[in-house]
Amino acid sequence: xxxSITRRVKIRRNYETLAWKWMRYSGILLIxxxxxxxxxxxxxxxxxxxxxxxxxxxxxxxxxxxxxxxLLAFTFAHGMNGLRQVIFDFLNTRMSRTVISWIFxxxxxxxxxxxxAAIIGGVKIPxx
Amino acid sequence: MxxxxxxxxxxxxxxxxxxxxxxxxxxxxxxxxxxxxTVHILDTATVYFAPQLYSKAIxxxxxxxxxxxxxxxVFCLTFHGVNGLRIxxxxxxxxxxxxxxxxxxxxxxxxWIAILLWIPPALVMGYxxxxxxxxxx
Numbered sequence: 400x401x402x403s404i405t406r407r408v409k410i411r412r413n414y415e416t417l418a419w420k421w422m423r424y425s426g427i428l429l430i431x432x433x434x435x436x437x438x439x440x441x442x443x444x445x446x447x448x449x450x451x452x453x454x455x456x457x458x459x460x461x462x463x464x465x466x467x468x469x470l471l472a473f474t475f476a477h478g479m480n481g482l483r484q485v486i487f488d489f490l491n492t493r494m495s496r497t498v499i500s501w502i503f504x505x506x507x508x509x510x511x512x513x514x515x516a517a518i519i520g521g522v523k524i525p526x527x
Numbered sequence: 528m529x530x531x532x533x534x535x536x537x538x539x540x541x542x543x544x545x546x547x548x549x550x551x552x553x554x555x556x557x558x559x560x561x562x563x564x565t566v567h568i569l570d571t572a573t574v575y576f577a578p579q580l581y582s583k584a585i586x587x588x589x590x591x592x593x594x595x596x597x598x599x600x601v602f603c604l605t606f607h608g609v610n611g612l613r614i615x616x617x618x619x620x621x622x623x624x625x626x627x628x629x630x631x632x633x634x635x636x637x638x639w640i641a642i643l644l645w646i647p648p649a650l651v652m653g654y655x656x657x658x659x660x661x662x663x664x
Contacts, residue, residue, distance in 0.1 A: 478561035517572035
């Protein structure tokens with residue numbers, strides 16, 4: 400509408416406003432990161448060419464390890480916060496929301512640590 | 528438990544057309560991707576923690592059913608990405624585009640872009656499915 404009124408609203412900064420921004424900025428970054436990973440591994444390479452030697456070859460380049468590390472850090476934190484926001488639709492009390500947030504935080508931390516340990520530790524080729 | 532029922536009934540009965548369908552599709556594709564992502568972080572972690580298990584995980588992904596799932600996953604990631612980018616751009620830079628005429632139109636365009644971007648990879652993965660997993664050609 401031509402006669403719309405512009406109104407400036409001060410929004411108090413708290414965890415939720417930070418999470419709101421995180422979803423949008425990390426989402427923009429995930430377009431090249433996650434789409435790139437998907438196009439390379441699922442389409443150009445394909446699951447029938449992927450084995451442990453392929454992972455070892457890929458991780459012999461520091462650049463790909465950094466790429467996978469960023470992928471792990473951004474995708475999973477984006478996804479777990481998204482899950483938290485979906486679950487919030489189903490929980491109406493402050494207490495239940497706090498509890499589920501901490502549960503998701505620990506799940507996120509444990510799985511991220513497992514993934515990070517694997518990227519840093521690298522591939523252990525099994526004895527044949 | 529009534530919260531869960533109320534929210535689910537609201538998801539289905541709310542007559543929000545494009546906005547509602549896009550909201551639901553964004554959440555379903557996001558949750559689907561997160562489910563795969565969690566499994567995928569853990570299966571990849573076996574290369575360090577239990578390397579003899581990695582080939583078993585990969586064998587599972589080469590199963591025809593999982594390869595169909597992979598094609599669906601690529602749609603999820605494509606749609607969630609295009610729609611997420613739209614949301615980010617509108618919210619951060621162009622809030623006026625959330626208007627009652629522009630927003631539904633942008634959602635229809637989003638779905639078409641996602642489908643068009645998805646078709647080429649789906650064809651490649653469909654070929655891989657037929658060639659490697661089923662051995663037909």
